Structure formats: structure tokens, C-alpha cells
Amino acid sequence: ENNSVNAFSGGGSDLTIDVTTRVAGRLVVTELMAEGWRVEVDGQSRAAELVDGMYRGVSLRPGESRVRWYYRPPGLYWGLVVSGLALLVLATVGHVRYRTPRWLAGLDMDDPS
Structure with a gap:
């Protein structure tokens, strides 16, 4: 054989x-x-x-x-890690901006009046 x-x-x-x-x-x-x-x-x-x-x-x-x-393309793993972290940061920023009350966002904290 x-x-x-x-x-x-x-x-x-x-x-x-x-x-x-x-x-x-x-x-x-x-x-x-x-x-x-x-x-x-x-x-x-x-x-x-x-x-x-x-x-x-x-x-x-x-x-x-x-x-x-x-x-498996070189750098695929790290590319996915960086993309995931960027998505997490964007989601966090979006969540904080959405959850901040509008009346608080308009206050000037340095104005004593």
C-alpha cells in the first residue's frame, strides 16, 4: 500500500x-x-x-x-480586544450622558447664586 x-x-x-x-x-x-x-x-x-x-x-x-x-489573520485577536474595549467605552459614555438629568447638566456649579 x-x-x-x-x-x-x-x-x-x-x-x-x-x-x-x-x-x-x-x-x-x-x-x-x-x-x-x-x-x-x-x-x-x-x-x-x-x-x-x-x-x-x-x-x-x-x-x-x-x-x-x-x-487566522495576524493581529485578529488583539483587533477584537481593542474593538470590544472601544465599544465598551462608547456604551459607557452614552449611558452616562443619557442618565445625567438635563437640569443638572445645565447648572453652573461655579456660580454662587
Whole structure:
């Protein structure tokens, strides 16, 4: 029995490949490697390898493996955190402005009369 790809699904930013190998080796996906690509083998995070200076690869042990490649843009997590904090600040400012009584907002606290 030779090495074989048994199933292939997805594409774009999420790709799953079922592979059977006789010996340890490397699965190479001939799509460009970029920062943000992650790979799992049988649900376990693995190191993505740069192959031939441009392609994505991952080392495999002999046997059956399910390989999942997925893309997470660099900075996505921190972008979501900053956006969430900005939304929280805006909601707080809006709430305070809405809850401040209009008569209090018009008072001049420095005027003793």
C-alpha cells in the first residue's frame, strides 16, 4: 500500500486532508505559506513548516492522519480586544450622558447664586 490522500475537503482559509502513510514523511500543500496559517494533525497543534521557500508543510508519522490547515489573520485577536474595549467605552459614555438629568447638566456649579 502506498501513501495516499483519502479525503480532501474545504479550501480557502480552512482545509482538511485525510492521509495514510507507510513511513514518516511530510505532507506538502502547494499553496503559499504566510504568517497566520495554523495546522493540526489529529486535533493536535503542530508546527507549520516552510517547504521550498514558499509552500506549507507538516511532518506526519506512519499511519492514518487527519490534517487541518486553517488561517487566522495576524493581529485578529488583539483587533477584537481593542474593538470590544472601544465599544465598551462608547456604551459607557452614552449611558452616562443619557442618565445625567438635563437640569443638572445645565447648572453652573461655579456660580454662587
